[in-house]
Amino acid sequence: MMKLGNPEALWGLAVAVPLVWLHLRPKRRSARTVPALFLWSRVPEGSRRHAFRWPLERPLSLGMCLLVVGLLAVALSEPRFETPGDPPTDFYLVLDGSIRMLGRTDRDLPGFQAAAEKALGYVSAMGAEDRAAILAAESSPRMLCPLTGDRILLGKTLGEYRPSWAKASLEQAVRWIRSLSSERPRRVVVLSDQPALPVQSEGEGSEVEGRLQGLSLTNLGPREVERVSVGTLPGEIVLGETEVKRELGSPRFSYRTAVQNRSARGQQLRLRAVFQSEPLSTLEFDAPPGAVTWREVEIEQPEGGTLLVELLSDDAFQEDDRHYRVVPPQIRFRVIVVCDEPVRPALEALLGSFPLAIDREGSFSMSAEDFVQEPPSLGPVDLVILDGGSVERALPEGNYLILGTGGSHLPVRRQDRLRQPKVTVKPCREELGKIEMNPELWREFQVSQGWLVAADSDDQILLESPLGPLALGRSDSRNNIVYFGFSLEESNLALLGAFPVLFRGILRWIAFQRGFLPREDFTVGRSLLWSEQALPAAEARIEGLDARGVFGVWSWSREESRGMFSWTRRPGWYRAQGYEARTTCAVNVETPTPMQAPSTQPPYEPLPPAPRRSPRLYDLAPICLAVALAGLFSEWLLYRMGLT
Amino acid sequence: MQRFGKDFLKILDYLILTARKTSQNQQLGERMGRGRGSSLEFADFRRYVPGDELRYVDWNVYARLGKLFVKEFSQEQSVNVALLVDTSNSMSYGNPAKMEYSLTLGAALGIVGLARLDRVQCFRFSGHCEPLGEPLRGQQRTAELLDELGSLEPSGPTNMAQAFRELAENLQGKWLLLVLSDFYDHEHYAEAFRVLRSPRFQTRAVHLIDPQELSPLRSSDQELVDLETGLHLPVEPGEATLRAYQEKFSRYLEDLEQFFRRSGIRYVKVLTSMSLPEVFLELLGRRGILERR
Numbered sequence: 001m002m003k004l005g006n007p008e009a010l011w012g013l014a015v016a017v018p019l020v021w022l023h024l025r026p027k028r029r030s031a032r033t034v035p036a037l038f039l040w041s042r043v044p045e046g047s048r049r050h051a052f053r054w055p056l057e058r059p060l061s062l063g064m065c066l067l068v069v070g071l072l073a074v075a076l077s078e079p080r081f082e083t084p085g086d087p088p089t090d091f092y093l094v095l096d097g098s099i100r101m102l103g104r105t106d107r108d109l110p111g112f113q114a115a116a117e118k119a120l121g122y123v124s125a126m127g128a129e130d131r132a133a134i135l136a137a138e139s140s141p142r143m144l145c146p147l148t149g150d151r152i153l154l155g156k157t158l159g160e161y162r163p164s165w166a167k168a169s170l171e172q173a174v175r176w177i178r179s180l181s182s183e184r185p186r187r188v189v190v191l192s193d194q195p196a197l198p199v200q201s202e203g204e205g206s207e208v209e210g211r212l213q214g215l216s217l218t219n220l221g222p223r224e225v226e227r228v229s230v231g232t233l234p235g236e237i238v239l240g241e242t243e244v245k246r247e248l249g250s251p252r253f254s255y256r257t258a259v260q261n262r263s264a265r266g267q268q269l270r271l272r273a274v275f276q277s278e279p280l281s282t283l284e285f286d287a288p289p290g291a292v293t294w295r296e297v298e299i300e301q302p303e304g305g306t307l308l309v310e311l312l313s314d315d316a317f318q319e320d321d322r323h324y325r326v327v328p329p330q331i332r333f334r335v336i337v338v339c340d341e342p343v344r345p346a347l348e349a350l351l352g353s354f355p356l357a358i359d360r361e362g363s364f365s366m367s368a369e370d371f372v373q374e375p376p377s378l379g380p381v382d383l384v385i386l387d388g389g390s391v392e393r394a395l396p397e398g399n400y401l402i403l404g405t406g407g408s409h410l411p412v413r414r415q416d417r418l419r420q421p422k423v424t425v426k427p428c429r430e431e432l433g434k435i436e437m438n439p440e441l442w443r444e445f446q447v448s449q450g451w452l453v454a455a456d457s458d459d460q461i462l463l464e465s466p467l468g469p470l471a472l473g474r475s476d477s478r479n480n481i482v483y484f485g486f487s488l489e490e491s492n493l494a495l496l497g498a499f500p501v502l503f504r505g506i507l508r509w510i511a512f513q514r515g516f517l518p519r520e521d522f523t524v525g526r527s528l529l530w531s532e533q534a535l536p537a538a539e540a541r542i543e544g545l546d547a548r549g550v551f552g553v554w555s556w557s558r559e560e561s562r563g564m565f566s567w568t569r570r571p572g573w574y575r576a577q578g579y580e581a582r583t584t585c586a587v588n589v590e591t592p593t594p595m596q597a598p599s600t601q602p603p604y605e606p607l608p609p610a611p612r613r614s615p616r617l618y619d620l621a622p623i624c625l626a627v628a629l630a631g632l633f634s635e636w637l638l639y640r641m642g643l644t
Numbered sequence: 645m646q647r648f649g650k651d652f653l654k655i656l657d658y659l660i661l662t663a664r665k666t667s668q669n670q671q672l673g674e675r676m677g678r679g680r681g682s683s684l685e686f687a688d689f690r691r692y693v694p695g696d697e698l699r700y701v702d703w704n705v706y707a708r709l710g711k712l713f714v715k716e717f718s719q720e721q722s723v724n725v726a727l728l729v730d731t732s733n734s735m736s737y738g739n740p741a742k743m744e745y746s747l748t749l750g751a752a753l754g755i756v757g758l759a760r761l762d763r764v765q766c767f768r769f770s771g772h773c774e775p776l777g778e779p780l781r782g783q784q785r786t787a788e789l790l791d792e793l794g795s796l797e798p799s800g801p802t803n804m805a806q807a808f809r810e811l812a813e814n815l816q817g818k819w820l821l822l823v824l825s826d827f828y829d830h831e832h833y834a835e836a837f838r839v840l841r842s843p844r845f846q847t848r849a850v851h852l853i854d855p856q857e858l859s860p861l862r863s864s865d866q867e868l869v870d871l872e873t874g875l876h877l878p879v880e881p882g883e884a885t886l887r888a889y890q891e892k893f894s895r896y897l898e899d900l901e902q903f904f905r906r907s908g909i910r911y912v913k914v915l916t917s918m919s920l921p922e923v924f925l926e927l928l929g930r931r932g933i934l935e936r937r
Contacts, residue, residue, distance in 0.1 A: 030863075031866075031868070032863060032867070032868055032869065033868070033870075033871050034737070034868045034869070034870065035734035035828055035857065035871050036870060036871075036872070037870045037873075037875060037877045039896060040868055040885070040889055040892075041879070041889075041892075
C-alpha cells in the first residue's frame with residue numbers, strides 16, 4: 001500500500017501537458033531568406049539527422065523529459081510503501097531526570113548527553129507519520145515535549161534538557177504513559193543509567209523497551225550545590241533558613257539550618273544526612289521551647305547524587321526511623337457578622353450565597369453594641385465581619401474582616417475610632433530592610449513577596465489610595481490579630497464579583513496563619529478564574545507573578561487600571577503542619593563539557609529496529625534533474641562544436 | 645541612398661569615367677577626341693590647303709619659313725554613359741541592402757559623368773530593361789539623376805538576357821555601359837553579356853556582394869526562401885551545408901571573373917561593407933573603370 005506524504009506535488013505532472021503540446025504542435029520550419037537558391041544544395045528529407053532542433057521534437061527527448069517530470073513529481077510527493085502491520089507509532093522517550101545522569105560515562109561523556117544521543121537516534125529513525133513525546137522522570141513525571149512529529153523541536157528539547165532532580169520517577173512515568181489512551185501503538189523508551197531499572201524491558205513489540213547500559217558514575221568533576229528544597233516539619237518544629245556551602249572540587253560541604261521549637265515542651269531533634277539510604281552523618285541536639293538554634297552538619301560526599309538531610313523530632317524516633325504522617329484536621333469556619341441595620345440582612349444574604357465551606361450553623365450575626373459589650377468566644381479560624389464604623393473599642397484576639405475600609409472610608413480614619421487594631425507593616429519592612437538589593441531586585445522582591453508593586457510603603461497603600469476600594473490583609477503576630485479591609489459599597493462590579501474569591505481566600509489564609517493548612521494547599525490564585533471575565537488582567541498578573549493566596553483585589557481606578565494585591569508568604573519562618581519532616585538537599589554534579597554533537601553510532605548498544613521506511617524517490621530528484629540538464633548541455637555542446 | 649560628403653565630392657571632381665576614344669561621340673564634352681576640333685588646346689600644324697580659314701594660319705611661321713601653316717586644335721568630345729541598375733528582388737538582400745548600395749554607387753558614378761559633360765542615362769533592369777528618363781548632361785542635372793535613382797525599388801526576378809537584349813535594341817550610338825548587379829542569373833548572364841559584345845558598347849560590370857553572402861552566419865534554419873522567386877528549399881542546417889555553399893559561391897565568383905576576362909569586360913567586385921571613397925580610389929581606379937582627369 002503506497003501512501004503519499006505530499007500529494008500536492010502530483011500537480012507537477014501538469015507540466016507534462018505543455019510538453020506534449022509542444023511536441024504535437026504543428027511544426028513550422030524556420031525559414032531564412034537568401035538572394036538565390038542555386039548556390040545552396042538541397043538535402044533530402046530522410047537524410048536530415050544531425051540538425052539541432054528543439055529537443056522536444058524528438059519522441060525520445062520528449063519521453064526523457066516526461067520521465068524526469070514524472071519522477072520529480074512522484075519524488076516530491078514523498079511516496080512510501082506501508083504495510084498494514086506498520087501503522088504510525090507514538091514514541092514516548094522517558095529521560096532520567098536525576099542528577100546521577102550528570103556523571104560521566106566510560107566515553108567521557110555525561111550520562112544525560114548519552115541519553116540525548118540515544119533519544120535523537122530514535123527521533124531520526126521515526127517514520128513520517130510517527131510522533132514522539134519527551135518526558136522527564138524527575139521527582140514526578142514532567143512532559144518536556146508533547147507528542148509531535150517535529151524533529152527539530154524534539155531535538156531542541158533533548159539538547160536543552162539537564163537533569164537536576166534528586167531522584168527519577170521512572171516507574172511513575174511509565175505508569176502514567178500506560179494510563180494514556182491512544183489509538184496508535186505506543187513504544188516507551190526509557191533512557192536511564194540506573195543499573196536496575198524499575199521497569200523491565202519487555203522485548204520487541206512491547207510497550208517498554210530499550211535501556212541505556214554501561215553508564216557509571218566516574219570522573220565527577222567540580223560540583224556545587226544548586227538546589228535546596230525545604231520541606232515541612234511535624235508538630236511545632238519550625239525549620240528556618242538553610243545554607244548549604246561547598247567548595248568547588250572539594251568533597252566536603254556543610255549544611256547549616258536554623259530550627260525553632262514552638263511547642264510548649266522541649267524536644268530532641270536529630271539532623272541526619274543520607275546518601276542512597278546510607279547515613280553519612282547525624283547530629284542530635286536538644287531544642288528548648290521557643291529557642292532558635294543554628295545547627296550545622298559537616299558532610300563528606302565524593303560522589304554525585306542526591307543527599308537527603310532529614311530533621312526528625314523525638315516523636316519520630318522510632319526504631320525503624322520511619323516518619324509518621326499527620327492528617328490535617330478538619331477545619332470548621334465560623335463567620336460572625338457584626339453590623340447594624342440595614343446592612344446586616346443584605347450581608348447575610350450575600351454570605352449565604354457563597355458556595356464555601358462555612359459552618360453555617362455555627363455562624364451568627366449580632367449588633368455592634370452586643371459585640372462590644374459581650375464579645376463571643378472566638379475560635380482560631382472564626383472570622384468576624386466587622387463594620388468599621390460601628391465598633392469603637394479594642395478588638396480581642398481573632399480574625400476580622402473590616403468592611404468599609406476602602407475608598408473614602410480610609411482605614412486610618414477608622415482606626416482612630418477603633419484604636420485597635422493599629423494597622424502597621426513595620427515588621428515586614430524591617431525584615432525587607434535587612435536585605436541588601438539593588439532597586440530592581442528590590443522591586444522583584446516586592447513582587448515575589450506579594451507586596452503591592454507600585455507602592456513605596458504599606459502606609460501609602462493604606463493612606464494614599466483614595467481612588468478605589470481597598471482590600472488588605474495583614475497579620476499582627478504580636479496581637480495575633482488577622483484583619484482585612486474591604487468596601488462593598490465602593491467596589492465596582494468587577495470587585496464585587498471577586499468578593500467571593502476574596503472571602504474564600506481570607507478564610508484559607510486565616511487557616512494558614514493559624515496553622516491549620518500547609519503552605520502547599522494554600523493556593524487560591526487559580527480561584528480567581530471564577531471572575532476571569534471581570535478581571536482578565538488580574539488573572540494574568542497572578543500567573544505572571546506566580547502569586548499564591550490572593551487575598552484582595554485592589555484597583556486604582558474603577559475603569560482603567562487594576563492591580564493585584566497578593567500576599568503569598570512572608571520572609572522568615574515557615575510554619576508547618578502535618579506531613580513528614582524531610583529536607584532534601586540535592587547535590588548537583590555540574591560538568592563543564594559542552595553538549596557534543598550526536599554521533600551517528602549508537603553509544604552502547606545498537607538502536608532498536610526503526611520503523612520500516614520505503615526508499616524515497618525524493619532522493620533521486622536531484623539526480624534526475626542533473627541527468628536532464630546534462631543531456632541538454634551535451635546536445636548544445638555538440639551543436640556548438642559542429643558535430644551535429 | 646547615402647548622402648555624399650564634401651570631401652567625397654571633391655574626390656569625384658578629379659575622376660573621369662574611363663572610355664575608349666572610339667566610343668566617344670561628336671558631342672562637345674571635356675574629353676580629348678582623336679580628331680581636330682575647335683577647342684582652345686593647340687594640337688598640331690599642317691600645311692595650308694586652299695579652303696582653310698585664314699584665321700588659323702600661323703603668320704609667324706610664315707614669316708620665318710615663307711610657307712603657310714595652319715594651326716590645329718584638339719577636339720573635345722563626350723561619352724554616352726548608361727547606368728544599368730539591377731532592381732531584382734535579390735538586390736534587397738543584405739545590410740545595408742545591395743540595392744541601396746548600388747544606387748549610391750550609381751549616383752556617384754553618374755555625378756562623375758555629369759561633371760565631365762557626358763550624357764548619362766539611367767536604366768533599371770530585372771526581367772526587362774527600362775530607361776528612367778532622358779539622357780542627362782551637365783552638373784545642373786545632378787538633382788534629376790538623384791531623383792531618378794531614388795525612385796527605384798527592387799521588384800521581380802532577374803532575366804539579364806532579356807533585359808540586355810531590349811537595351812541593345814533601344815540604344816543608338818556608342819555607349820559606355822555600367823552594370824551594377826549581383827549577377828544572380830547564372831543561367832543567362834553569359835548570354836546577356838554576349839548581346840552587349842558590340843563595338844558600340846563598352847561594358848563595365850560592378851558586382852555587389854554582401855559580406856553575408858561570402859560567409860553566412862550559421863543558424864538553425866531549416867528552409868531557405870529565394871528572395872526573387874519565393875521558392876522554398878529545405879536544407880540541412882549545419883557547418884557542412886555552409887561549407888558547401890561557400891565552395892559553390894567562390895566557384896561561381898571565379899566563373900564570373902573568368903567569363904568577364906574572356907569577354908574583355910572590366911569586372912570589379914564590391915563588398916557592400918566598403919566605404920565609397922575606398923571603392924572609388926582603390927578598386928575602381930585599379931580596375932580601369934575610373935581614372936584621374
